[in-house]
Amino acid sequence: MSVAVTKSRYQSEEFSARLRRRYAAERRFRIAGMLAVGIASLMLVVLLGSIVSKGYTAFWQAQIRLEVTLDKQQVEERNYTALVRQALYAQVPAATDRATRRLLNDLLSSGAPYELEAMVNANPSIVGTTQTVWVRADDEIDQFMKGFIRRDVPEAERRLSDVKIAAIDALVAKGSIRSTFNTTLFTAGDSREPEQAGILGAVVGSALTLVVTMLLSVPIGIAAAVYLEEFAPKNRWTDLIEVNINNLAAVPSIIFGLLGLAVFLGFFGLPRSAPLVGGLVMALMTLPVIIIASRVALKAVPPSIREAALGVGASPLQTVTHHVLPLALPGILTGTIIGMARALGETAPLLMIGMVAFIVDIPGGLTDSATAIPVQIYMWADSPERAFTERTSAAILILLAFLILMNGLAVFLRKKFERRW
Amino acid sequence: MSVQTHIPATAMASRPAAGIHGTKMVARDVKVFYGAKQALKGINLEIQENRVMALIGPSGCGKSTFLRCLNRMNDTIENCRVEGLIALDGEDVYGKSIDAVQLRARVGMVFQKPNPFPKSIYDNIAYGPRIHGIASHRDEMDEIVQTSLKRAGLWNEVKDRLREPGTGLSGGQQQRLCIARAIAVSPEVILMDEPCSALDPIATAHIEELIDELRENYTIVIVTHNMQQAARVSQKTAFFHLGDMVECDDTEEIFTNPRDERTQGYITGRYG
Numbered sequence: 103m104s105v106a107v108t109k110s111r112y113q114s115e116e117f118s119a120r121l122r123r124r125y126a127a128e129r130r131f132r133i134a135g136m137l138a139v140g141i142a143s144l145m146l147v148v149l150l151g152s153i154v155s156k157g158y159t160a161f162w163q164a165q166i167r168l169e170v171t172l173d174k175q176q177v178e179e180r181n182y183t184a185l186v187r188q189a190l191y192a193q194v195p196a197a198t199d200r201a202t203r204r205l206l207n208d209l210l211s212s213g214a215p216y217e218l219e220a221m222v223n224a225n226p227s228i229v230g231t232t233q234t235v236w237v238r239a240d241d242e243i244d245q246f247m248k249g250f251i252r253r254d255v256p257e258a259e260r261r262l263s264d265v266k267i268a269a270i271d272a273l274v275a276k277g278s279i280r281s282t283f284n285t286t287l288f289t290a291g292d293s294r295e296p297e298q299a300g301i302l303g304a305v306v307g308s309a310l311t312l313v314v315t316m317l318l319s320v321p322i323g324i325a326a327a328v329y330l331e332e333f334a335p336k337n338r339w340t341d342l343i344e345v346n347i348n349n350l351a352a353v354p355s356i357i358f359g360l361l362g363l364a365v366f367l368g369f370f371g372l373p374r375s376a377p378l379v380g381g382l383v384m385a386l387m388t389l390p391v392i393i394i395a396s397r398v399a400l401k402a403v404p405p406s407i408r409e410a411a412l413g414v415g416a417s418p419l420q421t422v423t424h425h426v427l428p429l430a431l432p433g434i435l436t437g438t439i440i441g442m443a444r445a446l447g448e449t450a451p452l453l454m455i456g457m458v459a460f461i462v463d464i465p466g467g468l469t470d471s472a473t474a475i476p477v478q479i480y481m482w483a484d485s486p487e488r489a490f491t492e493r494t495s496a497a498i499l500i501l502l503a504f505l506i507l508m509n510g511l512a513v514f515l516r517k518k519f520e521r522r523w
Numbered sequence: 524m525s526v527q528t529h530i531p532a533t534a535m536a537s538r539p540a541a542g543i544h545g546t547k548m549v550a551r552d553v554k555v556f557y558g559a560k561q562a563l564k565g566i567n568l569e570i571q572e573n574r575v576m577a578l579i580g581p582s583g584c585g586k587s588t589f590l591r592c593l594n595r596m597n598d599t600i601e602n603c604r605v606e607g608l609i610a611l612d613g614e615d616v617y618g619k620s621i622d623a624v625q626l627r628a629r630v631g632m633v634f635q636k637p638n639p640f641p642k643s644i645y646d647n648i649a650y651g652p653r654i655h656g657i658a659s660h661r662d663e664m665d666e667i668v669q670t671s672l673k674r675a676g677l678w679n680e681v682k683d684r685l686r687e688p689g690t691g692l693s694g695g696q697q698q699r700l701c702i703a704r705a706i707a708v709s710p711e712v713i714l715m716d717e718p719c720s721a722l723d724p725i726a727t728a729h730i731e732e733l734i735d736e737l738r739e740n741y742t743i744v745i746v747t748h749n750m751q752q753a754a755r756v757s758q759k760t761a762f763f764h765l766g767d768m769v770e771c772d773d774t775e776e777i778f779t780n781p782r783d784e785r786t787q788g789y790i791t792g793r794y795g
Contacts, residue, residue, distance in 0.1 A: 406636055409599075409638065414705065415624055415708060416654055
């Protein structure tokens with residue numbers, strides 16, 4: 103008896119077994135956690151890997167070298183198509199008959215004559231001389247060069263005929279086809295021809311939309327949050343407003359699109375497809391996110407700071423603007439940028455207000471017709487050409503780059519302005 | 524156990540109540556409600572000029588609530604209702620002639636937990652004078668900052684690092700910084716809500732010395748849980764219990780010869 107008593111309850115066999123079970127449970131939990139992180143990382147790698155592997159080729163574009171003799175009369179008649187074609191025929195001397203030459207015309211991008219014209223316009227002194235020009239190849243040639251159109255497939259099932267392939271081989275043999283960085287992708291608007299299509303129109307459209315969104319939602323959102331958090335009496339009405347704001351943050355974005363369609367286009371008669379309307383709709387969508395994030399950030403400021411400011415005789419507004427708001431700013435900024443990033447990636451509401459149109463021109467103002475990056479991705483994904491597949495992935499990469507940039511900015515600002523107390 | 528054993532005799536004798544002290548603040552039948560709950564049940568109190576009044580009593584007795592009525596800090600609390608009269612120099616602080624912001628410039632406050640702004644030491648002090656437009660140029664502001672820090676006994680410790688954040692100081696230094704901040708706006712009354720409860724004994728001794736010195740220029744009301752502290756720093760003590768002000772008298776009188784048995788019980792440590 104006395105021996106058993108001296109042994110503590112925590113030294114018993116039963117307790118040791120219980121302790122082992124507790125540690126085992128912890129180990130299982132850790133393993134489950136690591137598995138979850140592992141699976142999530144794997145998914146991310148697969149997603150990014152798939153997009154990068156499909157999209158990186160879009161950043162290169164095949165070009166064909168032409169020795170163009172800029173005949174004065176042809177230039178005056180603006181017959182650049184003929185000039186370009188003659189130069190091409192000269193590159194492939196084997197093709198002599200009309201039928202083959204007509205097929206050869208397809209090797210060049212339909213934009214090639216315009217490239218030449220732009221060159222001449224930029225430097226009229228070259229008229230009458232012979233110039234070496236690299237012009238864009240047609241998207242099918244580009245795809246063939248990248249290996250997406252295979253020559254071992256029977257001709258009937260192939261996008262490129264044997265004649266064209268023979269011509270390409272001849273050009274390759276002469277070193278007249280090269281692969282260059284695809285600047286068009288970054289400097290052009292949309293096009294039906296993949297080799298002439300670029301993302302710039304969509305990027306500018308997205309930027310204009312975001313500017314409107316930011317100018318509207320940031321000041322209104324922060325002011326609303328400050329009022330609700332610092333000044334508003336806590337009663338049934340403010341409770342109701344709070345519940346509604348929280349609900350609005352969860353409303354599907356397409357509903358906001360419908361609202362924008364009904365109110366901004368239908369009632370106010372604002373122009374269709376305009377970044378102005380897109381920005382207004384996105385602002386409505388982003389407001390609840392910003393208000394909620396700002397309120398959380400304001401709540402996190404210790405009440406002792408408010409008391410300190412009030413205690414030395416600061417007015418309530420001074421307390422907020424001098425002390426509470428600066429301390430809440432990192433949180434507000436983070437919330438705002440994340441809201442903006444969400445708006446940047448949003449497609450559905452833009453479909454409703456007509457920002458899904460095929461627009462070649464780069465928008466120059468808030469009321470010009472425009473589209474946005476995610477909508478551009480959607481439209482390219484819908485196009486049948488093989489070359490648009492890689493451009494879709496490339497556009498996704500560009501969108502991801504912007505999102506990473508914005509989130510990086512959020513982290514940077516948070517670190518920069520974060521204060522401790 | 525004798526009451527006397529709690530109180531060092533030297534402390535009692537240090538500052539005899541000399542001269543005639545005018546009345547700085549008056550409370551008449553002050554009742555405070557938090558929603559339906561009544562926190563103060565009709566407090567009558569006179570606070571004399573250039574003296575230290577200590578408010579003691581068990582937790583939840585309403586002493587902090589009363590203190591916060593004196594500069595209307597309770598205004599910021601939702602559902603808080605104040606009845607009765609509180610006057611500063613004969614003017615009703617809840618009346619139309621006094622604005623809450625103006626009142627808080629005249630009646631400064633030091634809080635239980637040191638709460639310096641997350642700004643530099645200099646800006647902590649300069650903030651109040653700046654918003655009230657007390658200093659017209661830089662030199663004047665530097666002067667105010669220096670004087671305030673000197674009065675708070677912090678100058679020698681921080682004079683070389685005025686640009687460093689006030690939150691980087693130790694707890695006791697932070698509290699003295701808060702006192703300096705309160706002094707900087709030249710208030711008439713300083714309210715202190717358990718200013719030493721978060722501090723170690725050495726920092727506490729520092730602050731107590733400081734309170735004793737500040738008495739020459741300011742009227743001070745201090746809430747404390749530490750009865751030795753009340754005895755050391757105050758000339759008048761009011762004992763609060765369950766929302767009532769049980770007894771208010773000269774500190775010496777309260778600690779040596781309490782009239783009410785609740786006071787007797789509290790100061791001898793039977794409860795509270």
